[in-house]
Amino acid sequence: MKTAVIYARYSSDSQSEQSIDGQLRVCNEYARSHDITIVNTYIDRAMTGTNDNRPDFQRMIKDSSRKEWDYVLLYKLDRFSRNKYEMAVHKKTLRDNGVRVISATEYIPDSPEAIILESMLEGYAEYYSAELSQKVKRGMKESRLKGNYTGGHLLYGYKVENHKVVVDEEKAKAVRYIFEQYAMGVYVKDIISALTAKGIFNKGKPFAETTIHNMLRNEKYTGVYRYKDDVFDNIFPQILPKELYEKVRHKSELNRYGRRSIETVYLLRNKLVCGYCGCPISAETGTEKVGKVIRYYKCLGRKHRNGCTKATLRKEFLEDFVVDNVVKLLSEKQTCDKMISALMQKQEDIITDNADLQRLTKEYKTTELQISNIMAAIENGGTSATVMNRMRELEQKKKELEKAITIQKSQTADRVTEKEMRAFYQEALELEAYLLINVLIKQITLYDDKMIITYNSPIKEGPDESRDFSFYQKTLNMPYKGKKIKIEVTFAV
Ligand SMILES: [Zn+2]
DSSP: OOEEEEEEETTTTTTTOOOOOHHHHHHHHHHHHTTTEEEEEEEEESSOOTTOOHHHHHHHHHHGGOOOOSSSEESSSSGGSSSSSHHHHHHHHHHHOOEEEEEEESSOOOOOHHHHHHHHHHHHHHHHHHGGGGGHHHHHHHHHHHTTTSSSSTTTTTTTTTTTTEEEHHHHHHHHHHHHHHHHTTTTTHHHHHHTTTTTOOOOOOOOOOHHHHTTTTTTGGGGGEEEEEESSSSOOOSSOHHHHHHHHHHHHHHHTTHHHHOOOTTTTTTTTTTTOOOOEEEEEEETTOOOEEEEEHHHHTTTSSOOOOOOOOOHHHHHHHHHHHHHHHSHHHHHHHHHHHHHHHHHHHHHTTTHHHHHHHHHHHHHHHHHHHHHHHHOOOOOHHHHHHHHHOOOOOOOHHHHHHHHHHHHHHHHHHHHHHHHHHEEEEEEOOHHHHEEEEEEEOOOSSSEEEEESSOSSOGGGGGGGGGGEEEEEEEETTEEEEEEEEEEE
16 A cells, blocks of 8 residues: 655635645545555645745655655645746655645646656756746846856856855865766765765765766866857856866766666566566676676576576676667657657646636636626616626725736746757757656567567557557667677567
8 A cells, every 4th residue: 555645734815715724635535546555744824835935844854765655635736836936946856755636626647748748848947947038037147147156056166256256165176076077987985985984975965876977977077168159268167177177078978878877776676577488587796706796687487497588788888788778769759759749748638637727817808898887787888886897896805816827827927939849859868867767668578689679658648649659660780799689679559
């Protein structure tokens, strides 16, 4: 049975607010009917929506790292946060802790493309959150031209003084050390251990591997800051020589796909089947004579001596091999175009499905009609005080609705353009390989000389034409230990 915690929030800034008791009742009913056990309840009272000072919310996020429950159950998603960016950030933290967010009253789409879209939108928010409106964008550009720091997460190694980014010499030393070590071939994990041993931390904790990987890719350390098509060399002072950065970038590019998760996660867990005996292929850990830990994938049938002789494969090799091929396939123009158009359509659907906006628009139309009816009555000589009062009421209501509609629209108006979606798709292919594998691949049947990759259908409903992903079918050959492995790609219907 799955477990959940409830998060409820009552904000005093809305009159139609559901009470805490009401929220809890709905959530508990939802849990009962979905066979979910509630293990804890977090409540914030009378805080405004824009104020992030919500002690129980923070506590809930913190507690999620203990990985003791599966879901956070909410009355409505807006309990979580009214700020999309903030919501994405918190949702990502929870997801990293294996926790999903459920709304008891709203449908949250969970189809593969919605998951990809969500992660892309998250990425989008992370990268472009600072430019939600043209105005902000323009202001920031002006600011950049002056060499001013425009806010956001500040890169390790720098600090801000009088609106300018300056080198934090103590931290810059660590940055140089990290790059030099990596250039010499030291593993990120070992670099972190060395830093920790020296007492060098990031925000009081040992560096995370992802942080180091992000640092290794960050051109700002050479003094160059690219923003869209503009290049600014007056914002970040140089910490590293260009040659060292280039050397490291080249090195890290060679092992980038999904690396950050490969250290601890078995990328292909539950996806592999032995082509000879049909048993699952599972992850194993062994130790070489010198004591070095090696990880590999082994047929369970062979492990239990059913006579199968399927060769074991090194974890890193197989994962890189699969990821490389998935990324290659999904990067091809035809596949890419199809995915982008599916994602753009999905985005439109999400926006049109905005129930609040629909309700407000309907109410607005009704109000307009009522006003024009009264206008007609007045024209026909009916000008009593009651009629005039009613008229004023309606005008006021119309104004309020207009405002509410504008707010609703602004929340969904920052839609991702096709160009941006394309950029994010490419980026997701590089950085979210784990996510892609999990979502897109249904099964991989493994032989010694070939593998058959079966993809999930990215689109479950819709006309036949849009469900035609036959271009997924592809045969690829890649060498392994001098042999060529044939790859067949098929597609689950
Ligand atoms: Zn087998």
